[in-house]
Amino acid sequence: MPDEIGDGPSDISMYVADPLFDKEPYGFSGLPPYRGPQRRSVPSGPDRHFDSMDPRSRDYLGVHAYACIHFVLDVWRNYLGRPMHWFFSDFYPRLEIVPFVRWNNAHAGFGFIELGCSEAAGEQSPYALNFDTIAHEIGHLVTLSQTGLPGNLSRDADFFPFSEAISDSISLISFLHFDSAIDRLLRRTKGNLLLYNELNRFAETSPETQIRLATNFRRMSEVTSEAHDRSLPLLGAIFDTIVELYHRELVASGCADHRLLSVNLRDLTQDEFDRFRQTTAEAFRDRPLFFKLALIKARDSVGAAIGAALHRLDPDTMHLGDAALAIASAADLQAAAQLEENFVWREIIGSR
Numbered sequence: 218m219p220d221e222i223g224d225g226p227s228d229i230s231m232y233v234a235d236p237l238f239d240k241e242p243y244g245f246s247g248l249p250p251y252r253g254p255q256r257r258s259v260p261s262g263p264d265r266h267f268d269s270m271d272p273r274s275r276d277y278l279g280v281h282a283y284a285c286i287h288f289v290l291d292v293w294r295n296y297l298g299r300p301m302h303w304f305f306s307d308f309y310p311r312l313e314i315v316p317f318v319r320w321n322n323a324h325a326g327f328g329f330i331e332l333g334c335s336e337a338a339g340e341q342s343p344y345a346l347n348f349d350t351i352a353h354e355i356g357h358l359v360t361l362s363q364t365g366l367p368g369n370l371s372r373d374a375d376f377f378p379f380s381e382a383i384s385d386s387i388s389l390i391s392f393l394h395f396d397s398a399i400d401r402l403l404r405r406t407k408g409n410l411l412l413y414n415e416l417n418r419f420a421e422t423s424p425e426t427q428i429r430l431a432t433n434f435r436r437m438s439e440v441t442s443e444a445h446d447r448s449l450p451l452l453g454a455i456f457d458t459i460v461e462l463y464h465r466e467l468v469a470s471g472c473a474d475h476r477l478l479s480v481n482l483r484d485l486t487q488d489e490f491d492r493f494r495q496t497t498a499e500a501f502r503d504r505p506l507f508f509k510l511a512l513i514k515a516r517d518s519v520g521a522a523i524g525a526a527l528h529r530l531d532p533d534t535m536h537l538g539d540a541a542l543a544i545a546s547a548a549d550l551q552a553a554a555q556l557e558e559n560f561v562w563r564e565i566i567g568s569r
């Protein structure tokens with residue numbers, strides 16, 4: 218059956234291949250399929266699920282990565298609204314998941330995703346257990362499934378910064394599909410996403426050296442040409458749009474003061490900020506469900522706009538401005554206006 222999961226785990230679109238000995242990451246040494254000695258395929262439990270596994274076990278790494286990948290794909294299939302095929306499907310029908318390599322990085326490429334581990338304070342954390350990292354890497358594959366592989370990049374094409382910003386956005390929006398994540402985020406911030414926001418936590422353990430923050434204030438005139446740095450304004454504009462649409466929903470449902478929409482949040486004084494924080498916290502205490510619905514609606518408006526725009530872009534010639542306009546024109550009216558305003562503020566497009 219097409220939706221059946223076999224041992225490994227594996228199915229018709231992907232499989233886990235867990236090398237028995239250390240292997241060099243792909244790219245430096247060849248491409249899939251992995252042909253060396255492997256650990257045994259992880260068998261499912263008696264009910265054919267994998268949910269009885271010990272999360273500390275070695276076998277769990279592959280199972281967790283496999284589940285996260287499917288989670289992200291299930292979400293983005295909806296936003297894309299069209300069939301998604303691996304960009305490498307003419308060569309490899311299935312994605313190979315290598316759940317552990319001794320390497321301080323993670324990457325996805327032609328037929329594979331490979332996960333190393335981060336090391337902080339002498340402790341190793343496998344990226345196979347890190348949803349944000351996996352979602353970011355799968356974000357690259359989702360993007361490429363729609364744009365196709367760049368063939369002959371022109372020197373000033375913006376495909377790399379674009380795909381970093383979109384992969385981070387895919388990671389962020391996918392994270393917001395966990396009910397528990399939304400609940401915890403709202404509980405911790407008391408409904409105020411401008412505060413201690415946890416949305417950018419995915420940057421903290423980023424496998425890439427550049428620290429990327431969704432809550433940055435960078436404009437195009439303030440970034441270098443390095444791809445991760447150059448991706449920051451687009452990512453920031455997308456993140457700001459989610460927060461502003463969320464505010465709009467809160468105001469519409471009577472959960473927040475309408476002045477929240479008329480002030481520039483970047484210019485708030487501490488006093489004004491404290492006042493907003495207090496009113497939001499009180500409203501959240503009384504009507505938490507409205508906050509959750511507001512965030513879900515904001516998340517989906519932006520997710521759907523990105524999903525619908527991707528296949529319209531030409532990876533060889535695109536500029537960030539074209540990509541931004543494609544996203545805005547795929548959005549619903551309210552999201553489009555908000556996106557445009559943020560793209561202008563970030564200097565990604567000119568004022569219109």
Ligand SMILES: [Zn+2]
Nearest residue numbers: 353357381384
């Ligand atoms: Zn990346």
